[in-house]
Amino acid sequence: MGYSQEDERIIGEQFERLMASCAKICKNEYDKDLIQRAFFLAKEAHEGVRRRSGEPYILHPIAVAQIVVDEIGLGVKSVVAALLHDVVEDTDYTVEDIESRFGPKIALMVDGLTKMSGVFKTSASEQAENFRKMLLTLSDDVRVILIKIADRLHNMRTLQFMPPHKQMKITSETIYLFAPLAYRLGLFAIKSELEDLSLKYRFPEDYKQIEAKIAETEADRSRFIEKFNAPIIEKLKSNDIDFEISGRVKSIYSIWAKMQRKHVSFEEIYDIFAVRIVFRPSPLIPEKSQCWHIYSLITDIYKPKPDRIRDWVNIPKANGYEALHSTVMGPDGVWVEVQIRSERMEEIAERGFAAHWKYKSEKLSKEEGEFDRWMKQVREALNSSPENAVEFLDNFKLSLYTSEIVVFTPKGDSRTLPQGATALDFAYEIHTKIGNSAMGAKINRKIESIFAPISSGDQVEIITSKNVKPKAEWLEHVITTKAKQSIMNFLKKENLNNIANGIVLFEGKLKEYGVPPSARVFRKILPAYECATKDEFYSKLGAGILKLDGIEKILRDNPANKILKFWTLQIPNPFRFLGVDEKKKNKKLVVDSSEDTEESQFIIAPCCNPIPGDEVVGYKNEVTHKIDVHKKNCNELIKLAAQHGNNLTPVTWSSHKAMSYLSVLEMRGIDRIGILMELSQVITGELNINIRELHIQSHDGIFEGRISLYVKNIKDLRMIMEKVRRIKGVEQVNRVENKIE
Ligand code: MN
Numbered sequence: 001m002g003y004s005q006e007d008e009r010i011i012g013e014q015f016e017r018l019m020a021s022c023a024k025i026c027k028n029e030y031d032k033d034l035i036q037r038a039f040f041l042a043k044e045a046h047e048g049v050r051r052r053s054g055e056p057y058i059l060h061p062i063a064v065a066q067i068v069v070d071e072i073g074l075g076v077k078s079v080v081a082a083l084l085h086d087v088v089e090d091t092d093y094t095v096e097d098i099e100s101r102f103g104p105k106i107a108l109m110v111d112g113l114t115k116m117s118g119v120f121k122t123s124a125s126e127q128a129e130n131f132r133k134m135l136l137t138l139s140d141d142v143r144v145i146l147i148k149i150a151d152r153l154h155n156m157r158t159l160q161f162m163p164p165h166k167q168m169k170i171t172s173e174t175i176y177l178f179a180p181l182a183y184r185l186g187l188f189a190i191k192s193e194l195e196d197l198s199l200k201y202r203f204p205e206d207y208k209q210i211e212a213k214i215a216e217t218e219a220d221r222s223r224f225i226e227k228f229n230a231p232i233i234e235k236l237k238s239n240d241i242d243f244e245i246s247g248r249v250k251s252i253y254s255i256w257a258k259m260q261r262k263h264v265s266f267e268e269i270y271d272i273f274a275v276r277i278v279f280r281p282s283p284l285i286p287e288k289s290q291c292w293h294i295y296s297l298i299t300d301i302y303k304p305k306p307d308r309i310r311d312w313v314n315i316p317k318a319n320g321y322e323a324l325h326s327t328v329m330g331p332d333g334v335w336v337e338v339q340i341r342s343e344r345m346e347e348i349a350e351r352g353f354a355a356h357w358k359y360k361s362e363k364l365s366k367e368e369g370e371f372d373r374w375m376k377q378v379r380e381a382l383n384s385s386p387e388n389a390v391e392f393l394d395n396f397k398l399s400l401y402t403s404e405i406v407v408f409t410p411k412g413d414s415r416t417l418p419q420g421a422t423a424l425d426f427a428y429e430i431h432t433k434i435g436n437s438a439m440g441a442k443i444n445r446k447i448e449s450i451f452a453p454i455s456s457g458d459q460v461e462i463i464t465s466k467n468v469k470p471k472a473e474w475l476e477h478v479i480t481t482k483a484k485q486s487i488m489n490f491l492k493k494e495n496l497n498n499i500a501n502g503i504v505l506f507e508g509k510l511k512e513y514g515v516p517p518s519a520r521v522f523r524k525i526l527p528a529y530e531c532a533t534k535d536e537f538y539s540k541l542g543a544g545i546l547k548l549d550g551i552e553k554i555l556r557d558n559p560a561n562k563i564l565k566f567w568t569l570q571i572p573n574p575f576r577f578l579g580v581d582e583k584k585k586n587k588k589l590v591v592d593s594s595e596d597t598e599e600s601q602f603i604i605a606p607c608c609n610p611i612p613g614d615e616v617v618g619y620k621n622e623v624t625h626k627i628d629v630h631k632k633n634c635n636e637l638i639k640l641a642a643q644h645g646n647n648l649t650p651v652t653w654s655s656h657k658a659m660s661y662l663s664v665l666e667m668r669g670i671d672r673i674g675i676l677m678e679l680s681q682v683i684t685g686e687l688n689i690n691i692r693e694l695h696i697q698s699h700d701g702i703f704e705g706r707i708s709l710y711v712k713n714i715k716d717l718r719m720i721m722e723k724v725r726r727i728k729g730v731e732q733v734n735r736v737e738n739k740i741e
Helices: 005-022 028-044 059-070 076-084 093-104 102-120 126-140 141-157 166-183 188-202 204-216 220-237 252-262 287-301 345-352 355-359 370-383 387-401 423-430 432-436 472-477 481-513 519-530 536-541 551-556 562-568 573-577 582-586 636-645 674-683 714-728
Strands: 243-249 274-278 304-312 326-327 335-342 404-408 414-417 438-443 446-448 458-464 591-593 603-604 616-619 629-631 648-653 662-672 690-699 702-711 730-735
Touching: 005 028, 005 076, 028 076, 028 093, 059 076, 059 141, 076 102, 076 141, 093 102, 126 252, 141 188, 166 188, 166 636, 166 648, 188 252, 188 345, 204 220, 204 252, 204 355, 204 387, 220 243, 220 274, 220 287, 274 287, 274 345, 287 326, 287 335, 304 603, 335 603, 404 636, 414 423, 423 438, 423 458, 423 481, 432 438, 432 481, 472 481, 481 551, 519 551, 582 603, 616 662, 629 636, 629 648, 636 714, 662 714, 674 690, 674 702, 674 714, 702 714, 714 730
Parallel strands: 274 335, 603 629
Antiparallel strands: 243 274, 304 326, 326 335, 404 414, 438 446, 438 458, 591 648, 616 629, 616 648, 662 702, 662 730, 690 702
């Protein structure tokens, strides 16, 4: 079935728009022809197919290509690959067909994109491993990841057509992986939009509320910004600076995240906007100096906050971001963040990766940029083939977002590491060999342990020794993916060596007694040496932890008793592992699943501790075969959903049974005589509520309290919070999300 005339008109219009955007990247007629041919092939291949929204499918690849050229700034080949990105996946065309028509490079990109879509369709636990495979394409061709991000962005922009549980899966993947990746690749605008869209579907009420408040305060804000900007404009103009100034409101997501993190209301966030100055550099003076010149002109007018200057001009962020940020005291005693950038820096900030490369070729110096160094790290980490893909992904994800410190080698080269890194992380950052033999460190010329934390500006030198080798405890003292992977690889290799040595030692010893190594022998040996497996026994033996003295006696012994002891030790406690109260496991929980009504068993997830009335999502736990009930905004859930999205299941609370749930409140306020009494009266006065624990301490006229109480549902909890809030002196009451610390 073909498309209607109206469809054809819209398709034509959208493609025209794409071609107009591509005018700037097409060098000749051949380029234009290539894009047109890709469009015709994709259109023909997806002919008659429609998206959930009802629109012709071909509009999706066109939109992705449009993002690729307009918002990421990639070239002709990427536009072609974007147009073809779903062709091999969804139609009868093969990669070979693409290759014969568009050449090997484009075919390779389409192949990468096809493999990646497979990642998000597989079930459950394979997904983490597949993420790793997907990230491997980073080392082949970063453009593939960038097109995938464009694809995800368009899917997020059209997410309203998906059913709710698919929305949850997609938004989780987006917030867990795609937004951090976009950030890391320098695509700030796209990262913000992905975050905002995720929020819009995860917490529509919160999103709408913040959106409305931003609109509500718009007039006041504009007036303030105008007042703030006026003297700056005058001053910069009189200094012949060509510039643009604008006041920008932060993204809805970043405002929301701050409200969550700091438990504050919208009104309490003071840095809701920033003023940005983008200048056209004059060719004779270095950009850097011009940034500082503008900074000094502004601080002539407004006093800067001394500890709030961020100099990413001299040392750009690892994702390539360059700018000078400062916070100054504006009119009416309000702190205002000012960002100073050149036009080039602005483009890098908006476009990220692509702009970075564009300018990189113009740079005279050939020094390796921070960005390239990060890419190298990712490549190394990926190639070291970790055993546990989920763990790798967690580490990798952390490496995307953590704030950074910059430290120096003895020769004065700078290295960027995540905040909280130790000298040992630095050693591995320099080279795996240096890490593996690190004995100590000189931090700013002072001898320190290799576990010593390092901070921005430190000069670090690593002292190595041939006699040193990595130990398992090192893992607790490093935070970078590279260091962790290197140490684990070393230990794994060492373990294999130990096993091999152990086998030789053991079999040699058995020969002395003329006993062949049989299952019977191991039944005696393992419990006697308190080892769970043969490998553990061999490995400990090979490492010299175990000695074979007295083995003769063990071989002759009757092993029955010891085996018993050994096996009892081996029984794991699944509930302890899950962190769930042992007592709870037998109680029926008052949660009903709309999908599964028979004999369902739920576990209230201890990480977020939802109570009736909270918005919840169920997660099918493959270990316990029960459904864990998480709060919708639980971080643990987001992680699980991103890795095993298919295990999500909708659940709702049923209200017909009365049970009590443990909840914890935290409060702060100004101490006064009688406040404790009033507090306990308010709480104990409620019939539905039982206090388990009340803990209040007071210092310097401030009191802080923590109450554990049993409530029936969120309504009761809200009511009690409201009553406590009304007590004179109480400034803050918050629900503690996570009771297990
Ligand atoms: Mn797609």
